[in-house]
Amino acid sequence: MLFLFALAVISLALLTNGLVYLLVKFQDTTSTAVDFRYTWEIFWAVNIAILVLIAIASLIRLIALRGGGASIAELMGGELVIDPKGDFNRRKLLNVVEEMAIASGTPVPSVYIIPEQGINAFAAGYSPGDAVIGVTQGAVDHLNRDELQGVVAHEFSHIFNGDMRLNIRLMGVLYGILMLYLIGRMIVSPSHHVAASRDRSHAAVIAVGIGLMAIGAIGQFFGNLIKAAVSRQREFLADASAVQFTRNADGIADALKRIGGYEPGSILEHPESAEISHLFFSQGITFSFSGLMTTHPPLEERIRRIQPGWDEKFLWEKTPEPAGMAPPDSAMGFAGVSGGVPIDADQVVSQIGNPEPSQVLFAQQLIASIPDVFSDAAHDPYTARSLVYLFLLSGDAEVRTEQLTHLKDEADLGVYDALAKLILSEPKLETGMKLPLLEMAYPMLRQLSYKQYKLFMANMDVLIRADGRVGLSEWAVQKMMSKHLEEVFEAKHSVVKYNKLKQVQDACQILLSLLAHCDRESNIPSADAFNKGAETLELDIQLQEKAALSFKAMNKALEKLNSLHPLRKPKLIKACIATVSADNMISHIELELLRTVADCLECPMPPLGNAV
Template identity: 40%
Template structure:
């Protein structure tokens, strides 16, 4: 199953999840109705029979009970989902997390950040915000609706007790959840469970508020009894919800373990991390009071084992380890046995991984099916090598919210000398003088970077730019738009980088650019194919042939090629916004059509591969770099 098939299945699973919670809600309404009928029967001194509900309550009362329960659950769920609308950072901050990206403290935090950045480069995604949870437990989590708002959370015990291979396995596991859409489903589970939990909380508040006392018991006892009943019902509903959560989450943990091995080609890394969780005194149990709410998001269960392990959101550690290491001897790693291993030097395969200068047409085509959201071990190693090759001054700038703007300005400068000079004059007028000075200072090192480093460098800047206050960000965005429009035409390469950046920084899609017009998806595809055709060909006739190749692959009617001057920022942004809303199984067809459009004599050039990756990123289809291994 490739990325697009998995995304399509995830959409169906979301519908199944809603269906299961609807069933739980129906059962909850039924239980509430039974309790209400039993209370009425008891007050009349009658023997209670479930068959006598209509006589005891009447169908109108049953309807009111159902509407009340549904309203309470719906409001509770909507409230929680609104709280989580900002993405994964809400989860991380509620657990007491501290963001590491801008100012990591000490070698352990820096190593953790490096591992996450390497995995992001290998995956073709923006670097997520990395949060540190000050807890001695060995655990981690991923949260967010999609890669651009995802966060990776790591506990203090995780970054200090795991060696690099083990930490990489854990991070790869969490990236798998992000890439496969598990994190979106996990947030929805939190929202739906909160709606059911609200009933029990209402009962708890009612019991505390009207606890009977000797001075006035007569008016309080019925309310007290109602509170107890709501607590029981809420507890029953929560058990049903947790059972559903367990059923949804367990298999996904096995899949994420397998994906981590696929990414790193090192089953020992993640297996040893699991062994340490079992063998270390700290385990994986978090002390945060919010751990239960987000337990299904963790790498390993964040809660103490109890009688209700039937409802556990994670498979037993022993089963996960046995799947990773079939020959495992059943022994865990404790503080004493793993000290030497933890202190071992980081190993390197000795192989050099290179970004391809060009790719055969068939290789690029197959990459759409098999590489998107599925980085290989070679791509992970390439991410590490590329990160190590970037000069320290540029890396430091990428992690600074102020100077990161200078890097982005330079990345979006036109390749032509005259156009670049025009843009530089404009920047001196509109950008902060200190930012412009930093850009000039870093320019020699930035010019020396290969083209294939531009997109990863932009992705590295994302966490720092997210730290800009809203007013600073709006000024920065306006400056970027002015920079793109400065020469009266849009260079597709500049726009692609701009689009990747905005897609990563802005959490909600540009809704006003969407269209309900019939055939809007086809029109958007035509326009993107036309833009790519012009990008790869400076002359009209070759561009026309490339455009027609793309249309024919999509089986669209061949229409006249829009002129180069019609490819403007507004229409490009609208086309990509509409295309991003396509169904999962439609997106690979568009990307393959772009490959056909970029094809020149059976070869796709390196800069064209990067352009394809940038468009794929904007469609929420993270495409890893194409690499070659040399021994």
């Protein structure tokens, strides 16, 4: 990729110099007393100007994309799916996305419908916290549930593997080498040259514009080559991950067959489709060069890799929906968690970014078990805030009264009333439903205004400190909220600063100490639990006294650890698991804390309720 980019920049510089040379050579000397000559100084000045132009254009584009996945979905004219009651297809899409997110332990992405008839989809964002899933109307209308699940699983693979951040950065960089074409197009546009003077220099200006467009087309050519080089192999990997995730090769294979048998295929008409073509599930634009610049492998090749015995036939008619799953017992999967379950550290670490079908089934059962009043609350910007506040209310009547009084006076209009209804609702939530509901609420919380977001965070802080102390469960809720909402509202994203665990051993010491002290119902001494984790890390660290620990120090430690190289994080997660499971069991509070830590380290941990 770097070679192609360098070649593109060199080509643009040389061709622009060629254009300048022609302008100098054929200049109209009758209208000026100065006789310009093409010199080495001009050559290097043009080269520097091209480099500066590319850098500035790329920077401007990246700044415009700071909004993450939502900015890309809105660029494509996407419509956010908020409350799809009454729309079966939209409800189906939202359910599939939520199941995949909960099964993998990631925040539920915002879901956008792209108004296009081609069957396509994309995942976009800088991190799981600001990710969106965009699905075309054609895909929603023409894919059945299994096929849609295969497509969504494919897109989640891009979320797990960090492809989204690479893709957005690629958009910024490639915009820079496209800039000459855009400048040329602006020069020759009717709105420009109609207003221009009609003297002899006007023809030269138009000629310059056409020349810049021609040179810019070379940049566009190289940009497409770069996107193709980056994208193709990743699509094969995402297809394979989708099959592993769902254990249903027919789902994604049939989605690809449906594209092949559908007249619009996967082609999108939006003018911005070319810029984000490398994000799509399938080829989104048409190229005249056969196969040379296509960002995706041929449909036939992708299908054969999934189904080697494919009969070479595409699907022409929509397959009926598969039989629905019977709603499970509402308590299914939760009793074991609340009482403590055995845990296999190696298995859990191996599932980070690689969730298993059993977790998809667990997520389906869990979502079906959540009472409608709470599920509905998670899908509305107002009641989503009320739901979070509900999880922070104290069990002490006096403290709760103080908390509710504050919210009545300070919360946005309607939020307090919605909270009052949730408090009185029946049935109550089962143990283990809180984290999934928080994950389901993220898309709605991302829709807050900046002012509403700041008030929401301030109210959470007041609720947590109402009783004069911060509990582990309260801290977990606040930390998960702040981690992912800051990514959206503050554009706060992690940057790799440390390549070795030894560079962050002070933060490791704080983290493992807190985990060792968190569950005193265990008959294992805190020192023994801590040593289990320290041995896994192979670091010389010491258990800190409980009184010396604070959540402020924990927050700083997690922020530092999130800057650790991604390849070192699995070992850290394994050490955390070794610490909390020193007694070979994991309690509900330990599970909640463990998943919060994994979430903050951007290592999505699948639910452990019946997956281990």
